[in-house]
Every structure is written in structure tokens, then in C-alpha cells.
Amino acid sequence: MKTVIFDLDGTILDTLQDLKNAVNHGLNFYNLPKKDLEFVRKAIGNGTTVLIQRCTPSSLSCEERNAVFNVFKTYYLEHYADYTKPYPGIKELLEKLYGKVHLAVVSNKDNDLTNKIIRKEFGNLFDIVQGSYLDHPKKPDPYLINKIIKENNINKEDCLYVGDTNVDKESATNASLSYLLVNYGYRTKEELEKMCPEDTTISTVDELYNAILRWVNL
Numbered sequence: 001m002k003t004v005i006f007d008l009d010g011t012i013l014d015t016l017q018d019l020k021n022a023v024n025h026g027l028n029f030y031n032l033p034k035k036d037l038e039f040v041r042k043a044i045g046n047g048t049t050v051l052i053q054r055c056t057p058s059s060l061s062c063e064e065r066n067a068v069f070n071v072f073k074t075y076y077l078e079h080y081a082d083y084t085k086p087y088p089g090i091k092e093l094l095e096k097l098y099g100k101v102h103l104a105v106v107s108n109k110d111n112d113l114t115n116k117i118i119r120k121e122f123g124n125l126f127d128i129v130q131g132s133y134l135d136h137p138k139k140p141d142p143y144l145i146n147k148i149i150k151e152n153n154i155n156k157e158d159c160l161y162v163g164d165t166n167v168d169k170e171s172a173t174n175a176s177l178s179y180l181l182v183n184y185g186y187r188t189k190e191e192l193e194k195m196c197p198e199d200t201t202i203s204t205v206d207e208l209y210n211a212i213l214r215w216v217n218l
Contacts, residue, residue: 003154007163008107010185012090017083023055026072044186045167047108047138089205094125104128108138140170166195
């Protein structure tokens with residue numbers, strides 16, 4: 001059976017409002033300028049450590065930035081599900097694919113939090129759930145994807161990666177996987193055309209489902 005690996009933020013779940021609120025809680029705690037939703041959207045993609053780096057002034061020391069990150073993280077762990085929800089049609093897509101392919105999700109979020117979010121929003125629809133670890137590289141490094149592939153004896157030619165950013169493209173490419181990019185998440189169609197000009201991106205969940213079926217050959 002073939003395997004489809006989904007990115008989490010911006011691909012299957014809209015987590016933007018909760019991330020923005022947590023970012024601004026950390027910034028406000030240290031009297032730093034807040035960021036609007038659009039700024040945070042564009043800053044997402046390389047994990048929360050990089051998100052905080054992009055949202056804090058460059059003049060901050062590493063210690064100051066780490067302090068903001070710690071406040072952000074504590075708040076987010078308590079408020080990760082205030083507004084987070086699946087994109088319309090995603091749960092139905094997964095339910096239709098369930099049993100036809102192995103379903104996996106990989107995220108730069110902490111592994112425990114990733115599992116908690118997936119269980120809350122999707123129950124047991126995913127066969128494999130993989131988040132990140134403090135002392136191991138995050139996407140676009142292929143470590144997390146390769147961990148999934150090795151631990152589950154997956155052939156790379158039988159594996160498809162689905163994401164919504166140029167970081168996802170790099171992740172799939174670095175892991176030598178086929179991939180699809182959606183533009184309904186944290187990167188617009190126009191942004192992806194500039195970042196990944198050789199790729200055709202997918203605008204709706206229905207289009208994504210049909211593209212996956214074509215790849216699976218169903």
C-alpha cells in the first residue's frame with residue numbers, strides 16, 4: 001500500500017490564529033511590537049523557533065529572544081486549540097483515503113504536541129504521526145521524513161508528500177519524494193509561483209483528493 005505524508009500547519013489544519021495569539025502574547029510580555037496575522041502567516045514554515053526569530057527585533061540578544069520564545073511556548077501549549085480547525089473538506093478527504101493508502105503527518109511542531117493536536121482533530125485517521133524533537137533537525141532537513149520511512153519500511157517510490165510552502169517542497173526534495181503543493185494554506189498561489197515557479201499548485205481540497213487518487217492510481 002502506498003503512503004501519503006501530509007504537512008500539518010497550512011496543509012490539513014488552519015493554526016494561524018492560535019499561533020498569532022501566542023506570538024503576540026510573548027511579544028507583549030516583553031513590551032515588544034505585536035505582529036498582525038499577515039506577518040505571522042508569512043513567518044510560518046520553519047518551526048516555532050524560527051517563527052519567533054522572524055517576529056522579534058533583530059536587536060534582541062539570544063537570551064532575550066529565548067525568553068520571548070519560552071513565554072510563547074507556554075502560552076501556545078495551553079491555547080493551541082482555541083481557534084485551530086481542519087480546512088473545510090480535509091477530514092472528509094482523509095476519511096475517503098483511509099484504508100486505500102497509509103496516512104501520515106509530519107510537523108516541525110513538538111512531537112508530543114503534534115500527536116495531541118492530531119488525536120483531537122482527526123482521531124485515529126492517521127497511521128503515522130511524527131513531530132519534531134529538540135535535539136534533531138527540522139524540515140526542510142529530511143530527518144523527520146526519513147525517520148517515518150525507515151521505521152515503517154516504506155519505499156520512497158511509494159510515498160507522496162503534501163505541503164503548502166517552499167519549505168515543504170525542499171523537505172520532499174531533500175528526502176527524494178514526489179510531492180504536491182497546495183495554495184489554500186499559508187502561501188498563496190502567487191507566492192508559490194514565485195517561490196516554486198516550476199510547480200503547479202493545488203487550490204482546493206477536491207483538487208487535492210483527485211490529484212492523490214491519480215498518483216495512487218485509483
